[in-house]
Amino acid sequence: MRLLNLMGNSFGCSASGERLVSAARDGDLQEAKALLEYNPRLVRYSTFGVRNSPLHYSAAQGHHEIVSLLLESGVDINLRNYRGQTALMQACQHGHWEVVQALILFKANIHRSDYLNGGTALHLAALNGHTRCIRLLLADYIPSNPDVWNILRRRTNSEEPIAEFDEDALSQVINRPSDGGITALHMAALNGHVESVQLLLNLGASVSEVTVEDGTTIDLIGAGSTPLHYAACGGSVQCCQVLIANGASLSVENINGWTPLMVARSWHRNWLEEILSTQPEGRTRILPSPYISLPLMSIVSIARECGWRGNDLLLTCQDPCVVCLERKCTVAAKGCDHEFCTRCALYLCSTSSSSTVHGPPGSIACPLCRHGIVSFAKLPGIRPVVNKEIARTSLSLTFCTCSGEASEAASMTTPLCKPAFQCTRISPLGPSFRSFSCQKFPSMKINASLCMGTPDTSPSLVPCSVKRNLRTQLVRCSRSGLRQSVSHSERRGSWLSALNQYVTSGSGC
Numbered sequence: 001m002r003l004l005n006l007m008g009n010s011f012g013c014s015a016s017g018e019r020l021v022s023a024a025r026d027g028d029l030q031e032a033k034a035l036l037e038y039n040p041r042l043v044r045y046s047t048f049g050v051r052n053s054p055l056h057y058s059a060a061q062g063h064h065e066i067v068s069l070l071l072e073s074g075v076d077i078n079l080r081n082y083r084g085q086t087a088l089m090q091a092c093q094h095g096h097w098e099v100v101q102a103l104i105l106f107k108a109n110i111h112r113s114d115y116l117n118g119g120t121a122l123h124l125a126a127l128n129g130h131t132r133c134i135r136l137l138l139a140d141y142i143p144s145n146p147d148v149w150n151i152l153r154r155r156t157n158s159e160e161p162i163a164e165f166d167e168d169a170l171s172q173v174i175n176r177p178s179d180g181g182i183t184a185l186h187m188a189a190l191n192g193h194v195e196s197v198q199l200l201l202n203l204g205a206s207v208s209e210v211t212v213e214d215g216t217t218i219d220l221i222g223a224g225s226t227p228l229h230y231a232a233c234g235g236s237v238q239c240c241q242v243l244i245a246n247g248a249s250l251s252v253e254n255i256n257g258w259t260p261l262m263v264a265r266s267w268h269r270n271w272l273e274e275i276l277s278t279q280p281e282g283r284t285r286i287l288p289s290p291y292i293s294l295p296l297m298s299i300v301s302i303a304r305e306c307g308w309r310g311n312d313l314l315l316t317c318q319d320p321c322v323v324c325l326e327r328k329c330t331v332a333a334k335g336c337d338h339e340f341c342t343r344c345a346l347y348l349c350s351t352s353s354s355s356t357v358h359g360p361p362g363s364i365a366c367p368l369c370r371h372g373i374v375s376f377a378k379l380p381g382i383r384p385v386v387n388k389e390i391a392r393t394s395l396s397l398t399f400c401t402c403s404g405e406a407s408e409a410a411s412m413t414t415p416l417c418k419p420a421f422q423c424t425r426i427s428p429l430g431p432s433f434r435s436f437s438c439q440k441f442p443s444m445k446i447n448a449s450l451c452m453g454t455p456d457t458s459p460s461l462v463p464c465s466v467k468r469n470l471r472t473q474l475v476r477c478s479r480s481g482l483r484q485s486v487s488h489s490e491r492r493g494s495w496l497s498a499l500n501q502y503v504t505s506g507s508g509c
Contacts, residue, residue: 062096084115126184129193144375192236420442
């Protein structure tokens with residue numbers, strides 16, 4: 001019976017699920033909408049073996065519109081594949097910051113680690129040098145306050161703590177090790193991503209964190225290595241200079257007794273000899289990373305509360321946003337008081353990387369006056385969006401529990417009526433799926449639990465003009481178990497052909 005249930009799962013939803021996977025992978029938004037309207041349960045579909053959901057495929061390919069559609073349809077945002085990776089991890093791995101932005105706005109969990117090496121989304125973003133993804137991942141930890149930079153650089157004399165700033169929590173997120181004790185700073189330094197290294201250091205990444213030998217990773221450098229050891233192995237001059245300027249030691253040895261200079265020599269990085277030989281004299285001036293975005297927390301909070309998907313599109317040209325000229329203004333920049341829509345403000349905070357602004361470090365330049373924006377405020381009269389919580393458990397792709405006595409709850413409206421049978425259905429997917437009959441299994445008794453989808457989510461499209469006696473006969477055949485015999489085959493063949501005639505020639509209600 002378990003095998004038959006699996007067969008029912010495959011026959012009922014595998015084809016539609018694979019179509020949704022293809023639409024998510026190829027970026028076909030209209031196809032994805034049509035499939036989810038036909039069966040909302042498909043949002044929980046995952047491929048066999050690798051267990052990748054449509055959310056994984058759309059996130060990996062950077063189709064942020066389909067990602068938002070799936071999230072609004074009730075998909076579990078933290079679904080894992082066979083490696084334990086979430087959609088947020090795959091978006092960070094490929095650098096799709098718009099997908100990361102959508103997932104962060106829906107409060108994706110950034111602390112999940114994969115099963116393979118214990119890496120988080122931050123590790124994957126640092127490994128590939130996706131600096132925009134890094135600052136979006138940390139949007140809930142960097143408050144929109146001008147004193148944050150001074151606190152991080154230990155240059156503030158104020159004894160009043162910032163209520164929104166938990167420096168210990170930020171340090172734990174940035175310095176969290178994966179298997180082998182490798183941090184995000186190790187990964188960015190090894191691959192020479194100087195912008196990611198600078199941003200991580202500015203936000204509190206430690207230059208003294210060392211790797212450990214736990215038997216789960218192949219470490220060619222050796223346990224006890226600092227990020228400077230990894231930068232020396234990678235051969236990046238700029239990464240070594242930035243790490244040394246932030247206090248990295250040139251004399252620390254790993255478990256093999258190697259200093260960063262010895263690591264550079266063993267990997268034939270001869271151009272690093274001078275940099276790693278002598279400690280620089282004096283204190284090197286540390287410039288803030290151009291990727292610090294102080295207003296990000298404030299605008300993310302407003303977007304979560306009031307929405308950002310274009311519900312505020314203008315019907316008339318009254319006070320439009322000066323950037324897009326399509327939406328009404330919902331937020332104002334503190335300091336210059338220029339007004340923008342939430343979507344444009346989000347885009348500005350997520351993409352800006354210029355350091356030439358007239359404001360504190362980490363502020364974003366206003367596109368109108370170049371004044372440094374530290375935070376955004378919601379305009380008066382902007383009301384929060386009422387979020388309709390979706391019962392995700394009800395959208396799970398489970399086996400069919402339909403029966404002949406199932407009540408016809410009108411949870412999905414359709415201009416076509418639904419008969420009270422389930423094993424013989426007309427699928428709306430195309431002419432090649434006109435009829436599906438249990439007649440193809442002549443030697444077994446077909447249970448109604450083999451079909452996928454309930455009458456509420458997968459209504460059969462049979463015109464209301466079907467005669468009452470024909471519908472009664474169909475119900476009687478369905479409830480009797482549809483036993484195959486010589487006497488019954490002729491009867492079922494007659495009503496099946498009659499049903500096909502009604503479907504092909506009849507019209508909707």
